[in-house]
Every structure is written in C-alpha cells, then in structure tokens.
Amino acid sequence: MDRAGAVTQRRENCFVERRRRNQVTDKPKIALSRTILLAVASLLLLPSYSGEAQQPANPAEAAGQIADFFGKVGDQIYENCIFELSDEQIEVQHALVDAYIEHGASGAAARKLAANQIQPPKLSVECEQIRNMPRLAPPPPPTEAATPPAAWEPKIAAAPKPKAPPTPPARAISLASKKVLPQWDCAEGVDYVTIQHKGYLRKLTGGEICNPFQDVVHEVPAAVGNFRLGYTIKTGRLFVITEGGARGQTIAWAISGREVCRNNPDPDCLATRAVGPLPPGEYAFSANKDQRITWGPTIKRYVVGIYLKKLWGKERFTPQQTAAILARGNIAIHERLKGEMSEACLGLEPNGWAYVASLIKNARATGLNVYIDEPYPQVAENPPVVVASSFSLTSLFK
Known part of the structure; x- marks a missing residue:
C-alpha cells in the first residue's frame, strides 16, 4: 500500500x-x-x-x-379534603340513634335519620379525585440489626431515700353543678334531642348543636400587614390585634370548649382537660413556618397547633386550677364539622377555617391572644348564631 x-x-x-x-x-x-x-x-x-x-x-x-x-x-x-366522619361525629351519630329510639322511632328510621343528619362535608372535585386514587400498600418495616449484648456490670443498691411527708389531697375539680350558658342553649320553640357524649349531656337539633355560629368571614385589608389574632372566650369572636386602622376588626367566630363549658370562662372549666375552652393568655404558633399547618390524625383534618406562652389572670385561679390549666395540651385551631363541639380548641366553620388558616400559613397572623372579656367593645358585634331549626320530633315517625 x-x-x-x-x-x-x-x-x-x-x-x-x-x-x-x-x-x-x-x-x-x-x-x-x-x-x-x-x-x-x-x-x-x-x-x-x-x-x-x-x-x-x-x-x-x-x-x-x-x-x-x-x-x-x-x-x-388541603382545608377541604375531609373524606370521612370524625370519631366524634361517629359517636354523636350512634348517640342520636339511641336518643331517637327513646323518643319512639323505629331502629331503621332512627339510623336513617342520624345518617342523613351527620355527614362529612361535600368534597370539591379535586378532593374527589384524591379520594378515588388507589390506596398504596405500606412499605415493609425495616429490619433491625441485632445488637450485641451489653457488658455485664455489677449492680450496687442505692441508699434508701427518706419518704416525703404525705400531702393532703386537693379538692377534685367537678363540673357537676355547671350548666350550659343561656346564650348557647336551644332557643325557645326549637325541637331538640339530648344525647350523652363522654359523660356529658349535649342538646342537638337536626344533628347540629344548638345555636352554632354562622360562617361569617371578614377579610383583613392587605394594607394592614402582619398582626396578631385575638379571641374572646365569652363571645367566640376572632379579631385583629394591630396598631393600624383595623384594630379589633372581626375576622370570624369560633367555638371553644364543649357542653357546659362551651365558651365558658369558669375557672373549673378552664382547668378541665378536653372540655374547657382555651385558657386566657398569649399563644404562639410553631417556630417552623412550614409546620404551622399539620395533619391531625385523631380528628382527621388539618390543624394549627398553638402553644401557651403566658397565662393571664392567675389571681382568678386556685393553685390546683393553675396547675391543671398549665398541664393542658393538644390545643389547636381547626375546622368544626356538623354535630361536633371543641375540645379546648378554636373550632371554626368551613369558610372561617379556610381563611384563618391562609392568614397563618402566609405568616400574616403571627400569634394569638385569648381574652375572657371583650377588649374592643366599641367595634365588637353580637355573635351571629343560628337560632332557627327545621328539625321536628314528628320526623321520627314518618
């Protein structure tokens, strides 16, 4: 080549x-x-x-x-995707069946009426799609490596500690003598049935508690900027705390506490876990902004956890009541469903919850102050309660 x-x-x-x-x-x-x-x-x-x-x-x-x-x-x-009844709604539904049967309804009629009255909220189209997604099997639990046995060490008996003198038993906190405040009781002429829930009496009309709040929402002007939320126990009013022109403006209305302790600032109510309303004081949200709205598996919906930083009005409480108040936990803001009340939380109606949650999520609302009495009476409105009811006891026998 x-x-x-x-x-x-x-x-x-x-x-x-x-x-x-x-x-x-x-x-x-x-x-x-x-x-x-x-x-x-x-x-x-x-x-x-x-x-x-x-x-x-x-x-x-x-x-x-x-x-x-x-x-x-x-x-x-996220605020609307509630796919099933909460545990409390199921308990209320079963209690309604028993109450209707006591009033003379047949078992079939009682179950049908209770099922129609206590239902989860209507889902949006988006939530329906998530609900129809197939359930995924959970991953298998990780296997743990065997740990070597700990080295043997001789045990030395500790010296016996002197016994402390016995303390006299404190007076037990009792709610037996308490009654539902008149403004939350069923209005005259409204038919209702009484159920038992966790040892307490509850009046329901058409499956709903008596005198619930209307789902009123007043948007806070964008010019207001950041602010703290305020809440009045006696009235259920949620409002703006700011130095700007919207000071004291109502945002929404929320139930706090259940049965005889619904929005009742009685010291014994405030000291009773899972029954009394929020204690008065200064509350904070989670320091992690991304964790301010989280899923509450017990109540099966999203919640805003709030944390008591400072208790107000300690002079109103006995040492035992103060200790019980400070020991309370699991306090949050969340949506209230039909038939439910609130375990020491702020239970908002659906539109109120959606708006307040957005204020907290976007960090416009920076914390919460809880008052016993109304701090802004000059701008406060009367609670917008739903007094009327279409429920009739004669429906039990149709």
Whole structure:
C-alpha cells in the first residue's frame, strides 16, 4: 500500500472509531430524552382537575400522580379534603340513634335519620379525585440489626431515700353543678334531642348543636400587614390585634370548649382537660413556618397547633386550677364539622377555617391572644348564631 492509500485507510479507521464512540456516548442521551418524554407524557396523561380520576397502572405511578397532584393544588385544597366522619361525629351519630329510639322511632328510621343528619362535608372535585386514587400498600418495616449484648456490670443498691411527708389531697375539680350558658342553649320553640357524649349531656337539633355560629368571614385589608389574632372566650369572636386602622376588626367566630363549658370562662372549666375552652393568655404558633399547618390524625383534618406562652389572670385561679390549666395540651385551631363541639380548641366553620388558616400559613397572623372579656367593645358585634331549626320530633315517625 502506497503512502496515499495508508492515509486514506487511517482516515476511514478514525471515522469508524468516531462513529462507534458517538453511538456509545449517545445512549445515555437517548435514555435521558426518553425519560424526559415519559415524564412529560405522564404529566399530560394525569387526569384533569375537573374530570374523573384515571386509575394508574401500578403503585409507583399512583404515588407519582398523587405527589404531583398535591404539588400543584395541595395548598388550595388541603382545608377541604375531609373524606370521612370524625370519631366524634361517629359517636354523636350512634348517640342520636339511641336518643331517637327513646323518643319512639323505629331502629331503621332512627339510623336513617342520624345518617342523613351527620355527614362529612361535600368534597370539591379535586378532593374527589384524591379520594378515588388507589390506596398504596405500606412499605415493609425495616429490619433491625441485632445488637450485641451489653457488658455485664455489677449492680450496687442505692441508699434508701427518706419518704416525703404525705400531702393532703386537693379538692377534685367537678363540673357537676355547671350548666350550659343561656346564650348557647336551644332557643325557645326549637325541637331538640339530648344525647350523652363522654359523660356529658349535649342538646342537638337536626344533628347540629344548638345555636352554632354562622360562617361569617371578614377579610383583613392587605394594607394592614402582619398582626396578631385575638379571641374572646365569652363571645367566640376572632379579631385583629394591630396598631393600624383595623384594630379589633372581626375576622370570624369560633367555638371553644364543649357542653357546659362551651365558651365558658369558669375557672373549673378552664382547668378541665378536653372540655374547657382555651385558657386566657398569649399563644404562639410553631417556630417552623412550614409546620404551622399539620395533619391531625385523631380528628382527621388539618390543624394549627398553638402553644401557651403566658397565662393571664392567675389571681382568678386556685393553685390546683393553675396547675391543671398549665398541664393542658393538644390545643389547636381547626375546622368544626356538623354535630361536633371543641375540645379546648378554636373550632371554626368551613369558610372561617379556610381563611384563618391562609392568614397563618402566609405568616400574616403571627400569634394569638385569648381574652375572657371583650377588649374592643366599641367595634365588637353580637355573635351571629343560628337560632332557627327545621328539625321536628314528628320526623321520627314518618
């Protein structure tokens, strides 16, 4: 082979080698392109938020769809996605059946009426799609590596401690003599039935507690900026605390406390866990802004946890009451469903909860002050309670 032929052969060899290398290096690019196309295609194939949910082919796809769905619309729908009755609603429903039967209704009629009266709220289209997603099997629990046995050490008996002198028993806090405040009792001429719930009497009309608040919401002007929330125990009013022009402006209305202690600032009520309303004082939200709204598995909805930083009016309480108040926990702000009351929380109606939650989520509301009496009487309105009821005892015998 002459010199020109050798050069031509080397060029062909280089071309072949370059082509081979390009084929190898193009494989990841092709795979990446396919991955991107599949990802885009999966987004395009996701069900529209106004149509019916498609059933994914496998659990991994379902997980991806749910994650993407929540990423797109989770902030807008989290406050409305309550798929089933809460435990309290189920208990109230069963108690209603017993109460209706005592009034002479048949078992079938009592169950049907109670089921119609106590229902979860109507879901949005978005929530219906999440509800129709297939349930994913939980991952298997991780296996723990065996730990080596601890080295043997001799045990030395501790010296006996001197016994402390016995303390006299404190007077037990009792709510037996308490009565529902007149403003929360059933209005004259309204039919109601009385149920037993966790040892306390509760009057219900049409499955709802007597005199619930209307779902009133007053938006806070954007010019107000950041502010603290205020709450009055006696009236249930939630309002703005700020130095601006909206000082004392009503935002919404919320129930706090249950049965005889509903919005009742009696010291014994405030000292009774899971029954009394919020104690008066200064409260803070979670320091982590991303954790201010969290899922409450017990009540099956989202909640805003609040933490008592300073108790006000200690002179009103005995040492025993003060200790009991400071020992209370699990205090939060959340939505109240039909038939429920509130265990020391602020129970807002659906629209009120959605708006107040948005104020807290967006860090416009920075904390909460709770008062016994109204601090801004000049701007406070009367509680917007629902007095009338369409429930009639004759419906038990239809």
